[in-house]
Amino acid sequence: MQKSLSNSELIILKSIALGLSCDTIRDLLEISKETYEKHCQNLFQKLDVCNAYAAVQTAYQVNILKSKEFTPEKVKGFALKFAHEYEEHFKSSKEDSKKTIWELYEMLLEFYSNVESSFMSTILNKKSHQSGI
Numbered sequence: 001m002q003k004s005l006s007n008s009e010l011i012i013l014k015s016i017a018l019g020l021s022c023d024t025i026r027d028l029l030e031i032s033k034e035t036y037e038k039h040c041q042n043l044f045q046k047l048d049v050c051n052a053y054a055a056v057q058t059a060y061q062v063n064i065l066k067s068k069e070f071t072p073e074k075v076k077g078f079a080l081k082f083a084h085e086y087e088e089h090f091k092s093s094k095e096d097s098k099k100t101i102w103e104l105y106e107m108l109l110e111f112y113s114n115v116e117s118s119f120m121s122t123i124l125n126k127k128s129h130q131s132g133i
Contacts, residue, residue, distance in 0.1 A: 017065055028105050047059065
């Protein structure tokens, strides 16, 4: 990777890794299709890839994203289902729904990081006990 990723590029990358659609990501970030495409183009160029799938795979390989093997797909699926269910609730609330959805999105990213860290430390502890360290 030649240059570091911008905040927007990193958020888009993490969102893609979580399985969110382009439309959902654009809505959450409140950006136009053109701006989203420009961020993706910059992201792909910086990672030297040609699509979102390759960007996520490369990001795991170069440790921009923590290894996904420590987070079961069921946990990600549960978290996304949770977010979707609460999105409908927030849409019907009298609060600013965009703000509420954004807060939920941030909470989801935090949840994902915490779960991933927890699985990683559990596996590393098992490996250290097995090797006698």
